[in-house]
Amino acid sequence: MATRDPYEVLGVPRDASADEIKSAYRRLARRYHPDVNPDDPQAEEKFKEIGGAYSVLSDPNRRAKFDRFGSTDEQPTDPFFGGGGAGGFTDLFEMFFGNMGQQGPSRAQGRNGEDVRVDIGLTLKEVITGAHKEVAVNRTALCNACNGHGTEGGKPPESCTTCKGSGMVSRIQNTFIGSVRTSTPCPTCRGEGTIIKDPCKVCKGMGTVMETARVNVTIPPGIETGQTIHMPGQGGEGVGMGRSGDLYVVLSVSDENRFERQGTTLYTWAPLTFAQASLGDTISIEGVDQDYDLEIPHGTQPGEQLVVKNGGLPPLHGGKRGDLIIQAAIQVPKKVSEAQEKLLREFAELGGEPMPKGNSKGILGNLFGKKK
Ligand SMILES: [Zn+2]
Ligand SMILES: [Zn+2]
Incomplete structure (x- = not known):
């Protein structure tokens, strides 16, 4: 019944952000996934424990409840514990035993797939045109051998006879105010509602395996470093009634430093000699997708801006390109x-x-x- 402190299980501080919790969970889940540790039953236990901890800390309501009542080691052993304001003892018990004591949602309810992040690099040239890229995504998928049921042979697992498949058992507890009916996770099926007598050998009864999927990502024009494409349902596959996780593609522009970028406008410098700036010249300037012949008017001053119309970048999702602005940098000879x-x-x-x-x-x- 007693579960460990979910913060401890995931190895994150109490003030960890949602992202930190998620990445800690992902790292651990990958390390202890039964696929990676086929002959280690302890890893499987650990994997379940990690999932349970994550299900608490990833849900703001459940996390707040946990924070309010401290570690689950302080579970109430008598109905006096923290009763005030919790809306009655039954609620309090359910709060602990119904939610906290359980290793994640029951099998009958299903299990949501995890969110996955991948990083993609693209060039400024691709920022102009947009791009289609195929990325490798490591995510969980339903086990084909058992259709996600976790049973050898793939038949749906048998309903638990103790709790009649509900995952919860009720008991009457006598307290000073009379009898209180409390619900706790079924001890026979550990709240799952079903029992797997013969676990699938491929997924060790988890119902899921890790896969590396090739996913096509369409990147619109005008992307900036740090922007994310959200692809709902492309993360880990949900089990049973659970929904699939999402894929987050985080973009970075690899050669952005060639220019100074401000939205759709690009800035660069053109080194000019005193003679060129005084007399005027035509020079070649390297743009993003082509070179430009740039007229330097005579009498060009240091810092003066010369504009290549539409030499910049398009706005997000396309449209008219911004300008490329070239600032004159007059070079003074170091030695004459x-x-x-x-x-x-x-x-x-x-x-x-x-x-x-x-x-x-x-x-x-x-x-x-x-x-x-
Ligand atoms: Zn049961
Ligand atoms: Zn399986």
């Missing part, structure tokens, strides 16, 4: 020859600019002005 220096001074003189005194402390020991 004597002949260049002479011309620069002439240039300054012709423009009526102040004559530079020069500075010999440059990194490369520029000898500007030393000779005067």
